[in-house]
Structures are given as structure tokens and as C-alpha cells.
Amino acid sequence: MLNRTNRLQILGLLMPGLTVFLMFTVYPIVRLFWMSLCDMSFSSMLSQPFAGLMNYREVFADRTFWTVFVNSIVYTLVTVPGQMVLGLFVAVLLNGIRHFSVTFRVINYLPVITSWVIASLVFRYIFNTEGLLNYFLWKVLHVTGGNIRWLDTRWSGLAVAMILGIWKGIGWNMVIFLAALQQVPQDLYEAADIDGCGSFGKFLHVTLPGIRGTILFALIELTIGGFNVFTSIKMITGGKPAHHTDTLLTWMYYKAFSTGRFGYAAALSFVMALTLGFMAVGQFRMMRLRDS
Amino acid sequence: MSRIWKRFALILALVLVLTAGAGLAEPVTINFWHHYSAQSAENETLMNVLIPAFEAENPDIRINAVSHEWAELHDKILVSANSGALPDVARCDIAWLPEFQKMGILVALDETMPDFEEVSERLLPSAMSTSRIGGHVYALALNTNSKIVFYNTAMLEAAGVSVPATLEEWAETVRRLSGENANGQQIWGWNEPALAGWNICPFIWSFGGTLLSDDQTKATGYLNSPETVKAVETFAKLVKDGCITGFNSGDIPMTDGFGTGRYAMMLEGPWKSAELAGAYPDVAYGTALMPAGTGGSISVLGGEDIAMFHTANQAAAWKFMQFMTGEFAETEMARCGQIPVNRAALESDVVKDADYAPFIAAIETAKARPTVAAWSEMDNGLQNAMTAIVSGEISAQSALDELASQWDELLK
Amino acid sequence: MKNRNMSAVRNFIRYMLLAFGTIVFTLPMIYMISTSLRPNGALYEYPPRFFPRIEALTLENYDYILSQSKFYLNFLNSAAVSVITIVLAAAIGSAMAFVLGRFKSGASSLLFGFIIITMIIPGTTMIVPQFELATKLNLVNKLFGLIPFYVSWVIPFSTFMIKGFMENIPNEIMEASWIDGADVLTVYARIALPLASPAIASVSIFNFLTAWEEYPWANTVINDNSRRTLPIAIAGFFGQHQFTQWGYVFAMSVLTLIPVVLIFVFCQKFFVEGLAAGGVKG
Numbered sequence: 001m002l003n004r005t006n007r008l009q010i011l012g013l014l015m016p017g018l019t020v021f022l023m024f025t026v027y028p029i030v031r032l033f034w035m036s037l038c039d040m041s042f043s044s045m046l047s048q049p050f051a052g053l054m055n056y057r058e059v060f061a062d063r064t065f066w067t068v069f070v071n072s073i074v075y076t077l078v079t080v081p082g083q084m085v086l087g088l089f090v091a092v093l094l095n096g097i098r099h100f101s102v103t104f105r106v107i108n109y110l111p112v113i114t115s116w117v118i119a120s121l122v123f124r125y126i127f128n129t130e131g132l133l134n135y136f137l138w139k140v141l142h143v144t145g146g147n148i149r150w151l152d153t154r155w156s157g158l159a160v161a162m163i164l165g166i167w168k169g170i171g172w173n174m175v176i177f178l179a180a181l182q183q184v185p186q187d188l189y190e191a192a193d194i195d196g197c198g199s200f201g202k203f204l205h206v207t208l209p210g211i212r213g214t215i216l217f218a219l220i221e222l223t224i225g226g227f228n229v230f231t232s233i234k235m236i237t238g239g240k241p242a243h244h245t246d247t248l249l250t251w252m253y254y255k256a257f258s259t260g261r262f263g264y265a266a267a268l269s270f271v272m273a274l275t276l277g278f279m280a281v282g283q284f285r286m287m288r289l290r291d292s
Numbered sequence: 293m294s295r296i297w298k299r300f301a302l303i304l305a306l307v308l309v310l311t312a313g314a315g316l317a318e319p320v321t322i323n324f325w326h327h328y329s330a331q332s333a334e335n336e337t338l339m340n341v342l343i344p345a346f347e348a349e350n351p352d353i354r355i356n357a358v359s360h361e362w363a364e365l366h367d368k369i370l371v372s373a374n375s376g377a378l379p380d381v382a383r384c385d386i387a388w389l390p391e392f393q394k395m396g397i398l399v400a401l402d403e404t405m406p407d408f409e410e411v412s413e414r415l416l417p418s419a420m421s422t423s424r425i426g427g428h429v430y431a432l433a434l435n436t437n438s439k440i441v442f443y444n445t446a447m448l449e450a451a452g453v454s455v456p457a458t459l460e461e462w463a464e465t466v467r468r469l470s471g472e473n474a475n476g477q478q479i480w481g482w483n484e485p486a487l488a489g490w491n492i493c494p495f496i497w498s499f500g501g502t503l504l505s506d507d508q509t510k511a512t513g514y515l516n517s518p519e520t521v522k523a524v525e526t527f528a529k530l531v532k533d534g535c536i537t538g539f540n541s542g543d544i545p546m547t548d549g550f551g552t553g554r555y556a557m558m559l560e561g562p563w564k565s566a567e568l569a570g571a572y573p574d575v576a577y578g579t580a581l582m583p584a585g586t587g588g589s590i591s592v593l594g595g596e597d598i599a600m601f602h603t604a605n606q607a608a609a610w611k612f613m614q615f616m617t618g619e620f621a622e623t624e625m626a627r628c629g630q631i632p633v634n635r636a637a638l639e640s641d642v643v644k645d646a647d648y649a650p651f652i653a654a655i656e657t658a659k660a661r662p663t664v665a666a667w668s669e670m671d672n673g674l675q676n677a678m679t680a681i682v683s684g685e686i687s688a689q690s691a692l693d694e695l696a697s698q699w700d701e702l703l704k
Numbered sequence: 705m706k707n708r709n710m711s712a713v714r715n716f717i718r719y720m721l722l723a724f725g726t727i728v729f730t731l732p733m734i735y736m737i738s739t740s741l742r743p744n745g746a747l748y749e750y751p752p753r754f755f756p757r758i759e760a761l762t763l764e765n766y767d768y769i770l771s772q773s774k775f776y777l778n779f780l781n782s783a784a785v786s787v788i789t790i791v792l793a794a795a796i797g798s799a800m801a802f803v804l805g806r807f808k809s810g811a812s813s814l815l816f817g818f819i820i821i822t823m824i825i826p827g828t829t830m831i832v833p834q835f836e837l838a839t840k841l842n843l844v845n846k847l848f849g850l851i852p853f854y855v856s857w858v859i860p861f862s863t864f865m866i867k868g869f870m871e872n873i874p875n876e877i878m879e880a881s882w883i884d885g886a887d888v889l890t891v892y893a894r895i896a897l898p899l900a901s902p903a904i905a906s907v908s909i910f911n912f913l914t915a916w917e918e919y920p921w922a923n924t925v926i927n928d929n930s931r932r933t934l935p936i937a938i939a940g941f942f943g944q945h946q947f948t949q950w951g952y953v954f955a956m957s958v959l960t961l962i963p964v965v966l967i968f969v970f971c972q973k974f975f976v977e978g979l980a981a982g983g984v985k986g
Contacts, residue, residue, distance in 0.1 A: 009888040010803050017800035017859060024856030025822050028833035030838045035833060041372055042395065090725060093718045100719075106972060107726050110733060113968050115917030117935040118957040122736045125950060129542035130477075130554075132735065139751065147478070151542035167732070175976050203813050220824075228826030231919045235939065237541045242679035249828050256832050257924065258367045259669065261372075269829045325927070330940060331949060358928050361940070368927060375839035377927065475750045544748065554750045571744070 035266035042260030055267035064243050065268065068251040071158055074274075075247060076226030079165040084218055086166065087173020094174065095181045105178070109171040116168075120235035122226070123164045127151055127236075154244035157237040161245070164232050169222065176214055184210035216287045218278050227276055248272050293474060319352045323379035327362045333566050335627035341624050346615045353608045366668060369492045380604035381612055383434060383596045386422040387661045387671075392599070393425045394665035398426040399600045401610075413616055419633035422660065423597045425451075431597035432529045432617045435560045435630040437560040438591045438654040439494065440582045447479075447556040455578065455629040458499060458583035463526060469556040470535040482530065483538040483555035485546045487678035489661050491539075492527070493592045494559060497659055499523035500587035504662050504699075511699035518690040519586070524681060525686040539679075551575050561594060562651050563629035579650050592656040595633075610666070631655075668701040673698055740765050740954035747950055764956035775956065777811045777930055778937040781847055783963075785933060786915040789854040790908040796855065797862030798904055803894045804863065805870030805876070815868070823860045828920050838925055845932045850915075850922055858911045865978060869903035870896060906978025909971050916964060 037049040059065050090108060092189040094101055101157075111119065126133050134147040150156045184207060192202045230249040233239065239246035241256065246254065248268065256265035300588035310519075314616055326336035343355045358379065360368055366388055372378045373395055384392065392398050402408045412420055419433035443455060451469050466481030473479050484491050489503075496503065501520030514520070530536045537543050538555065547564070550554040551572030559582065568575060582591045582666065598616055600609045615621055622630075622637035631648050632638055661667060677695045680686045721942060735754060741745070741762060742756035769775050804816045835844075843849030873896065881891050897904075919935040926932055932940070937958065939952050968975060 010807060011833070013799040013803050013888070013892060017796045017863065020796060020852065020856045020859060021819065021822075022835070024852055025830075027859075027887070028830045028837060029822065031824065031833040031836065032830060035836075042374060050534065084719055084964045090722070093722050097715065097718050097722070103974070104722050104726060105976070106969065108729055109968070109975075110965070111729065113913060113964050114733070115919070115935055115962060115964075117917065117919050117939050118736075118961065119732070120939070121953055122732045125739070125954075126735060127542065127734060128544075129540070130748070130752075131542075132546050132754060135752045148756045149540065149542055152540035170729075178974075206617040223819065224824060228828060230794075230828050234920075240541045240679075241683065249826070253831065253920070256835075257371050259672075260370055262832055262836075265832050269832065269890075273829055276824055276826070283565075323928075331952075356928060356930070359940075360927075371835075371924075372844075372927070374842045375835070376842075377839075377844040379927075477750060548748055554748075 006272060013020075032266050032269055033042060033264060036270045038263050040262040040266070045106055051263065055263040056271070058264055059267050059271060064246070064251065068246045068248050071154075071246065072227055072248040075158060075162055075165065075229055076223055078162045078224055079169065080219065080222040082162070082166040083169035083173050084215070087170045088177045090170060090174045090182055091177035094178055105174070107176055111168045113172040114168070116231035117178070117235060119164060119168055120232040122152065123160055123232075127160045151239065154241075157240075157245040159231065161232045163237055164236070165226070169225070169290045173218060173222075174220060177211065180211035180214035181207065182285065185254075212287065216283065218282050219287075223279055223283065224276060227272060305349050319354050320605055321356050322356045322381060322384075322605065322608050322612050323355045324355055324381045324612065325360060325365060325379040326357065326383035327360055327365045328383075329361075329386075330359045332563070333570065334563070334625060334630060337624050337628055342616070342621050345620065348613060349615070350608075350611060352567065353611065354413065355612060365589075369397075369457045370395075376603070377605045378601040379607040381598060382601055384431065384599050386593075386597055387663075387667055389423060389430060389597060389599065390425055390587075390663050390665045391668055397601050398430040399402055399602055399604065399606065400430060401432070401600065402429045404606065406691075407611055410512050411617070412456060414634055414636065416633045416635065416638075419595065420662075423599070426661075431599035432613050433633040434596045434598045434617060435622075435625065436593070436595035436633050436655060437561045437562050437563075437631050438593055438658040439582070439649055440591065440650050440654050440692060441557055441582060442560050443557045443579050443580065444550065444553060444555075445576045447553060451556075455580045456583045457580075459495075459526075459583045462583040463530060466530055466535045467533070470533075470668050473553065474661065477554065478534065479554050480535060481556050482536040483549055483558040484536055485538045485545050485558075486675070487539050487682070488675050489667075490592055491559075491595070492524070492674065492678060493659070493661060494590060495522050495527055496523045496584050497590035497592075498582055498585040498587050499526070500585060504664075508662055508664050511696040511703065512693075515696040515699060516689065520694055521688050522583075524678070524692065527683045528684075528688060533685060536699075539682075548573060550577075559591070561601065561629075562631055562648060566629040581650065581654055589654075589657060591654045591658040593655065593660040595631075664703060670699050670702055673702075713729065719758040729920040735952045739950055739956055740958050742951065744949050744951045765951040766805060768952060768957070769956050771790060774929060774937070775959070778932055778934050779960075780937075782916055782960075785847065785850050785854070785910050789858070789915040790911045792851065792855045793858045793862050793911050794904050794908050797859055798866050798897060799892065800859070800863045801866035801870050801900070802892050805867040806873075806896070807985060817862075819860045819863060819948070823864075827857050831920060831924060834921075835924060844925050845910050845927045845931065847926070847933075849925060850918075850933075853921060854911075854915045854918065858907075858914055862907045862911065865907045866900055866903045869900040875900050901937065902974060905971070905977065909967065909975050910978065913964065 035048075036055050037050060037052060038048040040048050094104060125131060127198045127217050129147050129149050129151065134144070134150075137144045137148070138146060138167065148156065149158050188204055188210065192206050197205060227248060230253070233245060233247050233250045234253075237245040240248055243251065243254070249272075251264045252268045252272070255261045255268065296408060315485075326338070328338055338357060342406075343357060346355060349355065365382070366385070369378070369382060369388075375435075384413065389398070402412075405411070408429070414434070415433050419436045420429070422433060423429050423431035426528040434498065441455070447469060448455065448465075453465045453468050456465040466473070469479070469481035471479060493503070496519075499519050499522055501517055501523050503520070504514050527536065538549070540548055543549070544552070544554055545568055546555070546558060546560070548571075550558055550569060553575070568577070582589045598613050600606065600613060617634055617636055619636040619640070622632035622634040623640045623642050625636060625643045626632050626640070626646060630645060631651060637643060662670070664670070673695055677691045680689050681688050738755050741761050741763070743760065743762050804878050818927050838844050838849060838853070841849075843852070877895060877899075878891065883896055886894070915934055918933070921941065923936050923939065926936060934956075938953060938956050941949070941956060
């Protein structure tokens with residue numbers, strides 16, 4: 001079956017993909033690592049002296065790095081469970097109804113397909129100090145005693161980005177969890193009925209174990225997404241005040257393209273990729289441990 | 293499925309045809325980067341009056357004008373210097389030139405252009421001095437400006453205060469103007485849209501403070517001098533008391549806030565008149581000089597130069613630069629609030645009618661921001677320090693002490 | 705009897721919760737549309753209004769955006785880049801998926817594992833070396849310079865999704881063709897591609913979204929107004945110093961969203977199936 005022609009054809013089919021992959025993904029990763037070891041800046045773009053771990057030392061000694069690192073971690077720790085829990089909740093509700101299921105699904109999915117730039121601008125507009133939300137909270141609901149300066153402080157600025165992240169992510173979680181729920185064998189529920197499980201018991205003992213694979217998938221995908229947050233921060237607070245609301249990527253971008261510290265930016269990127277790698281492996285392990 | 297594929301193919305073909313059509317290249321194209329706002333009168337004039345006129349005069353040259361936001365233009369030029377995608381010509385803030393010159397991306401015009409003397413003589417010498425670095429001239433002056441006080445006449449009347457002439461009066465007036473309006477909305481006596489050198493320097497200088505030693509080599513002893521600290525403390529106190537705002541992400545933008553009576557006063561440049569006339573024609577306002585302190589009434593000198601990069605098509609770029617600094621272009625731009633530096637344009641009726649008098653008075657005493665290569669980085673440090681000070685995280689003295697030693701490093 | 709009542713109550717609660725959630729969900733979008741329909745002067749009116757006053761409703765923002773030739777250019781740029789990206793990604797990804805899914809060997813699973821591992825690194829992380837690469841390849845400030853990078857970003861995910869489909873093609877169908885003496889290319893084009901077309905369609909919709917809304921990379925490498933894609937054009941509107949015309953921003957946003965929403969509503973089935981397949985399998 002696999003004669004010379006066929007082998008060549010297989011190679012031919014692989015070639016375009018491999019070329020793109022090696023050139024635009026693998027090479028940049030390798031190059032990123034090498035750049036992180038060089039003293040690269042605007043003025044030394046042509047000569048790139050090897051600098052050992054200088055960039056890494058600088059990253060770890062930088063107060064702003066730790067601020068943005070904590071910001072990214074907090075963003076991920078809040079938005080990932082937030083999206084998953086709400087997404088799963090909506091999925092469970094949808095799974096239990098017969099009418100309008102598609103309508104609800106389509107509407108709840110709209111935020112996912114709204115581009116980050118647009119969604120961020122809408123949220124910036126809603127949360128601006130003189131905006132509609134503050135008016136509503138203060139003058140209509142009387143729950144606040146004045147305008148909250150959402151966009152102007154570290155945690156409230158991040159909170160807006162996080163609310164946006166969750167709002168935009170629920171639809172995606174809803175769809176994949178809905179599909180997973182429909183795959184849980186019906187007889188397991190019937191067995192649980194016979195054992196006298198309540199609906200919450202069934203959810204805990206039948207549903208959750210049944211969709212474990214999907215939970216892991218979502219967990220890893222969303223964690224990557226959490227670290228990838230960029231556009232919303234750039235549009236909503238721009239890192240203000242004084243980089244307090246920057247995240248790893250917006251700070252990396254600033255260092256690279258506004259100050260020309262490419263070496264620093266590369267080291268930062270690499271630290272981030274390693275952190276994510278460890279987290280992914282950790283999440284995998286945790287789920288596996290539960291299995292046994 | 294095949295329907296979808298067919299449609300894809302159709303769209304693809306359409307796209308290819310369109311791009312092929314766009315790709316039929318002909319005359320020399322000059323890429324011109326600037327930071328006239330995309331919706332501004334300046335940009336309209338540039339796109340609809342100046343460029344068509346230039347292209348009619350020079351049919352072999354096409355101008356591709358690209359608008360960037362101010363800060364982004366600076367970053368884009370730095371990045372493009374390394375990616376070989378520099379424009380031919382750019383309108384640069386006068387504060388950027390030392391940095392670009394140090395990177396070696398600018399063309400020394402006095403060396404390369406035989407008719408340089410003749411061209412530069414048409415422009416004001418004081419404005420041309422902004423482009424002279426280390427014995428050579430790297431740009432042509434394009435426009436000059438400074439900032440003066442804009443005040444909302446009705447708001448000052450309602451509060452029963454007069455226009456502040458001294459810094460003490462200013463602080464008092466700003467305080468009196470702040471409070472609430474009839475709707476219970478907060479109003480602020482003063483708007484400051486950012487905390488960079490462009491915004492803070494007038495206060496530092498007018499309070500008698502300085503940023504650097506006269507030879508621009510040292511910050512310690514100047515940036516953290518008692519006068520500078522006092523200026524910053526006074527400003528920070530007013531921010532803390534809810535009398536100054538504008539630099540936060542959630543604030544009402546300056547023009548909107550002034551136009552809707554939420555900000556009573558601001559320090560702004562000549563372009564603001566055109567902007568207000570366009571967006572808020574009903575608001576009545578007056579202008580005054582920067583309030584004087586022990587240092588005098590010192591505003592910040594602004595302005596732009598037009599510079600050529602070393603990758604440019606020099607002959608065509610030079611023609612365009614001459615055109616932009618020529619009488620016709622400068623007069624047209626004067627209509628949108630750009631103060632010309634071309635002697636002939638300054639004599640024109642447009643300029644005489646525009647009443648730039650208050651700005652010209654401000655320019656006479658205004659100071660330029662430090663003309664050092666590291667200014668952008670220093671300016672960023674200043675913004676961060678100011679942010680920490682006004683939020684009460686750190687005292688003005690210790691923040692400026694720390695910043696001064698950072699600046700000393702950058703100046704080495 | 706009691707049970708039936710219980711379940712009726714439960715159903716009612718479900719619908720109520722869903723309806724409430726849906727309203728909260730759509731508020732930001734409705735507010736965006738409502739803002740795009742009012743004149744700029746009404747933006748700071750007091751008290752602020754969720755819906756504009758009927759008599760103040762205006763299409764002037766849309767008029768303005770649609771009267772700008774720039775808008776059509778930006779639109780066309782986004783469309784061209786997105787369409788070419790999805791066509792290339794579909795061709796390249798399905799070929800890879802076919803080989804990796806049908807010709808299993810140590811080498812092919814190693815390669816697949818490697819591709820999957822790179823998916824852990826968020827795209828924007830590599831923006832610095834990729835920018836350097838774009839510089840070397842002279843792709844900076846070229847509209848079509850965006851495409852190779854977009855393709856490289858979506859290929860791992862596309863391959864991953866299509867591979868699952870390729871693996872599920874019944875062996876008998878394949879065997880029959882081999883016996884008929886067909887070569888690899890024929891089997892790929894005549895059998896694998898048509899059978900995997902639902903997966904390819906669903907992946908293509910995702911890829912379209914990715915390319916259509918991509919912001920950081922395009923913003924970094926594109927300079928000229930005439931080469932800007934829609935997200936940069938919108939962000940550019942917003943970035944103007946101290947003077948944001950929200951009406952224009954949101955009118956342009958609405959116009960940008962229309963094609964995406966149309967595609968989504970009409971291809972909803974593929975969309976959801978594709979996502980579900982990925983999530984359940986993974």
C-alpha cells in the first residue's frame with residue numbers, strides 16, 4: 001500500500017503544515033528563548049550580545065513584574081472558575097428544558113463572538129465614572145453613596161476586566177458542557193434514583209464525574225486564555241494607574257514596543273510560558289489523581 | 293457543502309482581483325506619519341486641501357498620510373526603525389527629536405540639502421532652534437504652541453470668582469469652583485488630562501522649580517528641590533480634595549467635560565478653540581495666561597517639527613517638507629488652530645484674525661521640556677511618580693528623590 | 705400528582721432563571737446599539753438613559769461611518785484576510801489531520817503531541833520573536849503579511865479538531881479504495897475531505913472569528929490607514945486624545961458585528977457541533 005509514490009504524497013500533504021508550523025511557531029519559540037538570554041534593545045538591535053541570565057534577574061527584581069504577575073494570577077483564578085460555574089449552571093438549566101433551547105443558546109453565545117475590542121469598549125463605557133452603571137447603583141438602587149471609580153484603581157479596574165472576561169466566556173462553557181451533559185448515560189441517573197439520591201446528589205455523584213474530561217479540557221483552555229488576556233486590559237484601563245492594572249502580556253508588550261527592551265520582554269514571556277506549562281501539568285495530575 | 297466552497301472560491305477570486313488592481317504601482321509614494329487626530333479639522337485640511345494641492349503640483353509624487361495617536365506615533369517610529377518600515381517623513385513632537393537623532397535615523401538636512409539655508413530662512417529662528425542638535429539641523433519647524441488657561445465664564449461668575457492671576461489665587465479659585473452642580477453631579481475646578489511633563493511642568497516652573505541642571509546632566513538637587521516639591525504637593529493636595537481630575541481612565545474626556553460644564557478650567561493649546569467650536573459651540577469661555585508664581589508665568593513650549601528619515605526618498609520627501617512648511621500649507625493649518633512658524637503665513641490675515649495673541653504671549657515666556665535623548669523614558673517615570681503621589685501612596689519628597697536618582701542614571 | 709406539580713415548578717424556575725440571565729447577558733449589547741443611535745451631544749445628558757429618547761433617535765453616526773471610504777477599505781481588508789486565512793488553514797490543517805489521523809506511527813504521534821504542546825503557549829506571548837521574523841521576511845505593514853501568522857496560530861487547533869473526524873471515518877471505506885488501487889492523494893481528496901467537511905466547516909467558522917477580530921498582532925505590524933483591519937480602525941477611533949466620539953465608535957462596532965452575527969446564526973449548527981466535539985473528546 002505504501003509505495004514510493006504514496007510516501008512522497010504523504011510527505012507532500014504534511015509539508016505545508018510542517019513548514020508553517022516550524023517557521024512561524026517553533027522557530028519563534030526557540031528564538032524567544034535565545035532572545036531572553038541576550039541584551040536586546042532598540043539601540044542594540046543589530047548586535048545582540050549574549051547576556052546570560054541578566055534579563056531573568058532583571059525580571060525577578062522588578063517590582064512591576066510582581067504586580068502584573070499577581071494581576072494575571074488573580075485574573076485567572078477568578079475568571080476560570082467564574083466562567084465554568086456559570087457556564088455549567090446555564091448548561092444544566094438548558095439541559096432540563098424543552099422549548100426555546102436553541103434561542104437561549106444563540107443569545108448566550110453572542111458575547112463569545114463579539115470581538116474583544118468592541119466588548120472592551122462597551123464595558124469601558126458602561127463602567128466609566130460618570131457612566132450608566134454608577135448612576136443606576138447610586139441614584140436608582142441607592143446601594144452606593146456616590147460614583148465608584150471603577151476604572152481608576154488596581155482592583156476595581158481589574159474587576160471590570162474580569163467581569164468582561166466572565167461575561168464573554170460563559171457562552172463557550174455553556175456549549176461544551178451542554179454537549180458533555182448529553183453524553184452522560186441516562187441509566188446512571190436512573191440507578192441514582194433507585195438509590196434515593198436527590199437532584200443535588202445526582203449532580204454531585206453522577207453528572208460531575210460524568211463530565212470530568214470536559215472539565216479538564218475547559219480548565220486548561222481557560223487557564224491559557226486567562227494568561228492571554230491583553231486586549232481588554234489595553235482598552236479598558238491601558239494599565240493605568242501607573243501599570244497597576246497591567247497583566248503579564250500588556251506589561252510585556254509595553255516593555256518590548258514602548259521601551260524597546262526586547263530581551264526583558266522575551267525573558268518575561270518565557271517565565272510566563274513555563275508557569276502555564278507547570279499549571280497545565282498540575283491540573284492534569286490533579287484530575288488524574290481524583291480518577292484513581 | 294459544495295455550495296459553501298463555491299462561495300469561498302468566489303470571494304477569494306474577488307479579493308484577488310481587487311488587490312491586484314490596488315497593486316498597480318506608479319509614481320513615488322511618500323509615507324507621511326503624523327498625529328493629527330483622525331476626526332480633527334487639521335486632518336480634514338491635510339487630507340482634503342493640502343495633499344490634493346501638493347499632488348497636483350507634483351504629479352510624480354503621491355502622499356500616503358498615516359494618522360497615529362500621539363504616544364503611539366512615538367512607539368511606532370522606534371519599532372519601525374528596527375523593522376526597516378520607517379516612513380519617509382513624520383511630524384514629530386519637538387521633545388522626541390533628540391532621541392531619534394541619537395538613534396541615527398534622522399537626516400541632517402543642513403548637510404544634505406543644498407537649498408537648506410534658503411528654506412530655513414522662511415521659518416522663525418526660535419522655532420528652528422528646536423531641531424538643532426549637536427551642530428546639525430535634523431528637521432524643519434512645522435508649528436509652535438503653548439498652553440493657556442481656558443475658563444468657563446458662566447461657572448466663574450456663578451461662583452463669584454475672578455480669573456486667577458497668581459498661583460495662590462489659582463489654588464483658591466480651583467477650590468471654590470469645585471463642588472456639585474444643580475443635578476448633584478460633581479464638578480471640578482481644574483482638568484488635567486494626564487500627569488506627564490507636558491501637564492506638570494507649567495506648575496513646577498511657575499512655582500519656581502526646575503527639572504534639571506542648566507546643562508541638562510543632573511536631576512538630583514533640581515527635580516527634588518523644595519520649589520519643585522512644593523509645586524507637586526500643591527497640585528496633589530488639590531487632586532486629593534476632589535478639585536482636579538481628568539487623568540483617570542474613568543474620567544470624562546477633557547473637551548466633553550469642559551463643554552458640559554463639569555470642568556471649570558483647563559490649560560490647553562490653540563487647537564482647543566476649533567474643537568470646542570465644533571463639538572460645543574454654545575459654551576462661553578475666556579482665556580488667560582498661566583497663573584504666575586515665584587518663577588513667573590511659565591507655560592510649556594510645544595510644537596512639532598517635520599523630519600525626514602534616513603530611509604526616505606530624499607528628493608521627494610524634501611519637496612513635501614518644503615510644501616508643508618510653506619506659506620500656503622501653514623496658512624491653511626492656521627485656520628484649524630495650528631500656530632504657523634512660516635514668516636509669510638504669520639503675516640497673513642488668517643493669523644491676524646485668529647487671535648493667537650494670548651498664545652504668542654505664552655510662547656514668549658514658555659520653556660521647553662528637557663531636550664535629552666532619554667526624555668520619553670524620563671517622562672514615563674515622571675508619570676508613574678506623579679500617579680503614586682496624587683494617590684497618596686508616597687510623599688512628594690520621597691517620590692521625587694527616587695525619581696531624581698533614576699533620571700541621573702538615564703542622563704549618564 | 706405531587707411529582708408533576710414539582711416538575712412544573714422546577715421548569716418554571718428554569719425558564720425564569722434563563723430569561724433573567726439572558727436579559728443581563730444582552731444588556732451591554734443593547735446599550736451599545738442604543739448609544740450608537742443617539743447624537744454625540746446626548747452622551748453626557750443627565751440623568752443618563754438606557755434607551756435614547758425616541759425624538760432624539762438618529763442615524764447620523766451610521767451616516768458618518770458609511771460616508772467614510774476608509775470604512776469600506778477596512779471592511780474589505782478584514783474580509784480578505786479572514787477568508788484567505790480560513791481557506792489556507794482548512795487546506796493545510798485537513799492535510800495534516802488526514803496524515804496524522806490515518807497513518808499512525810511513532811513519528812506521527814510524536815509530531816501530533818508536539819503540535820498540541822505548543823497550544824499551551826498563548827499566541828501573544830510570541831509577539832516579539834514573531835515581530836522580528838515578520839521584519840526579516842519583509843512582512844511588516846503588509847496586509848497579506850498577517851495571513852501566515854494567523855494561519856500558524858489556527859493550525860494546531862484546526863488539525864486537532866479535524867483529526868478526530870478523520871479517525872472516525874470507517875475503515876471499510878478506506879480499505880475499499882486502497883484495494884481499488886487509489887493513491888494517497890486520491891483518497892484524501894475523494895474520500896477523506898468530503899467526509900470531514902462538517903469538521904472543516906466548523907473549524908473554519910472559528911478561524912474566521914479569530915482572524916476577523918484579531919487585534920494585538922495587526923495593531924503591531926500594520927501602519928497604513930489603508931491596510932488597517934476593522935479592530936484597529938475601531939480602536940483608532942477610540943484612541944483620539946481626550947475626545948472620544950462614542951456614537952461613531954459604537955456605530956462602527958455594530959456594523960462590524962453584523963457579518964459575524966449573521967454567520968453565527970446561519971451556521972449555528974456547525975459551530976456548536978464543532979465545539980462540542982472538541983470539548984467532549986478532550
